[in-house]
Amino acid sequence: MATWIIVGIYFLLMLAVGVASARKANSLTAFVVGGRSAGPWVSAFTYGATYFSAVIFIGYAGRSGWDFGLWALAIGLGNALFGAFLAWAVLAERTREVTRRLKIKTMPQFFETRFFSKGMKIYAAVIIFIFMTPYSASVYSGLSYLCEKVLNVDYHMAMLGIAVVAAIYLVVGGYVASLQADFIQGVVMLIGVAAMVFFILRSGSVGGIANGVAMVYDKMVDSGLTSFSWQTVIGVVSLVLLTSFGSWGMPQMIHKYYCIADKRSVKAGTVISTIFCAVIAVSAYFIGSLTRLFFNEVPKVNGAVNYDVMVPNILVGTLPEILLGVVLVLVLSASVSTLSGITLTSCSAIAIDLLKETFVKSMSKKTTLWVTRLLCLLFIATSYLIASLKSPILMLMAFSWGSVAGAFLAPFLLSLYWKGLNRAGAWAGMITGPLLCTVLAVSSGFKSANSAVYGVISIAASFLACFIGSKLSKKLSAEEQTAKEHFYNKEYTLQTAEPTNV
Template sequence: MLIHISYEIIISIIVYLILMLIIGWYGYKKTASHSDYTLGGRGLTPGVAALSAGASDMSGWLMLALPGSMYITGLGAGWLALGLIIGAYLNWLFLAPRLRTYTETANDSITIPAFLENRFFDGSKLLRIISGLIIILFFTVYVSSGMVSGGVVFESVLGIDYHTSLLIVASVTIVYTLFGGFLAVSWTDVVQGSVMMLALLFVPTFALAEVGGLTASFDEIRSIDPNLLDIFRGVSVIGIIGSLAWGLGYFGQPHIIVRFMAMRTASDAKPARRIGMTWMILSIVGAMFTGLIGRAYLNGEGIFLDPDVGSQHETVFVVLGEMLFHPYVIGFIFSAILAAVMSTISSQLLVTSSSLTEDLYKTFLKRKPGDKELVFLGRGAVLVVALIALALSWNPDSSILELVSYAWAGFGAAFGPVMLLSLYWRGMTKWGAFAGMLTGAVVVIVWANTNLYQWFGMDERVYELLPGFIIASLAIFIVSKVTSNDKRVAGGFTDFKKKLKENK
């Protein structure tokens, strides 16, 4: 459903886009070294780290897909949200403080591939190159998907031509990421995360008041379909397990865990966890209530958003906003959707750029490059990756975008077990890490595209992240046990444990 475009809406959106560019310029003025551009000089406060990680994580799914699923399915769509909340909490609890300490101890590593190389004293550069290539491949496709989302939102909601919409979203995101680097991305994430949360709280609250309160809303929902309030409606045991398994993906998402590396100290992880989880829970609950209460409110108005007509149900957030608020506020609400899309794109662009410069360029270069050279190349890498992603997204129906459906699983299975075990198990070896990354990625791809699940006696396919994560963990353990362990690795782990105790 298209919303009525007015000058107030356009002004609100323009103000938001200009604000993003201003923050990008400020980040540019604060960026003096390659470490600043890639990791913000490890100076993120708990609040910035928390909101940046959250905004980078939650893309258009939070503003469109989750409310839409709740609108059609009801509470049964909440299992995935529960899995993500649990996974995010465990990620902050177990990965964040240790990764912050160990990446600094391991030769001040500023990327995930660099950390793996230094953690296992890999002189062959194998781990760094393979992990860097995995990041570049999946994130180029991921960025392309994000650009498509932004273009589709403009087109489906405002009626603006898809390609024009795509260029607007891509241009603003590229500019502030290109020049401002990690600091600009993190600071814009704070603004974007705040906008997202406020919008997701305001919309369902006002809709609830219009319907007449929670009791009246639930009565209206029961009159439509009592099953909408049944948490087990339309889901199987395998489906529930698969939805909860989404949380495992957090341990391996480079654009999220890089925020842990950028914190000032490991002790900042605790307050950051509290801030981040509060933001996440409020935002997700707001998104769920937007869909659920939206069903009651729109039904009272005689409106049904048909999922079979251009995925109308995913516009419930915007439709409610147009019916309840002044055009200036509608512009703010639409900006929240853009915030969700752009914050994820910018974070993924920056991580991809870091891998190109830090993990591939420096690896193959026979001399040590200077800071200015690396910053310049980092900006160039952002532009190149963005242009490739833009080309891939020019056709919204491009078949390559099908890969994005399991990109989260690919990262989660390829990097999740490797990151966790590298921080907690001193017996892990370089070859174990290599086997884990390769096995996790391959299992996800094979499981998602074959009927392999039937070999295990399953009637339906469980989400590919779960078998990928489990088999990758087994591969790390078995291969590490049968390969000789470099004494330097065990010594490095001992040094890390000492540093960890000092930080505590």
């Protein structure tokens, strides 16, 4: 009963945030980028809350902890150092400056503005919508496995409840609601992960941190994991690269930089985001590394090995009911914030870049706002249907990240720092990455074992394609040259209704 009460309070709070934010989300700019006024704490917490979802606690932590033992902690450290600190240091200010100055609201708009290509904008919008859908489905799956164990709620009913809550507060309040909700959810995540680690360490199967680490090490010796074989090296390194650097090209993560208020917020946000991500990621993978203390073999569901049920089973067996409710809300918070970020990014790209600015140019901003809201509902429903198939979480996550990051990471990062990148090079990178990731995934039968490796290969191939395409292409057209000059000229400001003060 206590668990249900805590979850009920969380749902009501999220709905209240959505309703309270409705008045502020009455324009397209406010709905999509929240007025570009987010301070350091809100920016950092919304970045971290979007970065981590049920996938890290249920999918990645359980599978990685079982496969790599204590070596899995390297993934969490990599997320903090490369996915948070280095990402903010390299991307945040440059992205904030150029997107504010040129009134860019979406990733497809970024590429159109830099390379003067409507075709690239349409392509980017389609890639986002297609490949972000399975990522969103992985979020549903992770949450539903936990709800099924903790609340004894049917998997599909749990997903439906999550979808309804996310849809209401996002569709009503937009990015304004998302910012406020993510800050609250970030606080819940920190409290919840601390409680989770504390009680798992106190359980009889672990017996404290020193004893637990020693026993895990012994299990690693027995399983041959201490030798750090090439298989382990490739597995850990690929996960560090994909989950840390892959985030640099994920539209919902880049979107957080668009909305930062000023340079001071960037500096403070870098520190806050790094600490937040270190606490969440290291704690999650540490819990995952303890799985061998609770299981002698990977549990089976309907006769098939299923890594995704390990952490939920551990939580149910170690936490008191009231804290089980807190931890459930922790995973709900992480997942709903990620889900809202993915949904808003995907649907704004379709509504603004594909419909309004390409096919229905006469569409008013008010109509575009309502179309965006309707697309959010459609996207959430589609993700729900995919998740209902119960595909492995790790496979869904890695395939989505590999494809999207393969399409955008190289051209986006190079656009910020290399004037030599041209339209042909960007096209080469944006096509090569997702195409290669899809081919590798299909050829392997969508097996999750190598999905992270495929993602890393796709990102590397995209960088190579960008360089080769730029070197082999012809001289820039007058329009592309002008767009390039405007992009890098900090004195040039696009004169539209949106404010430009920094």
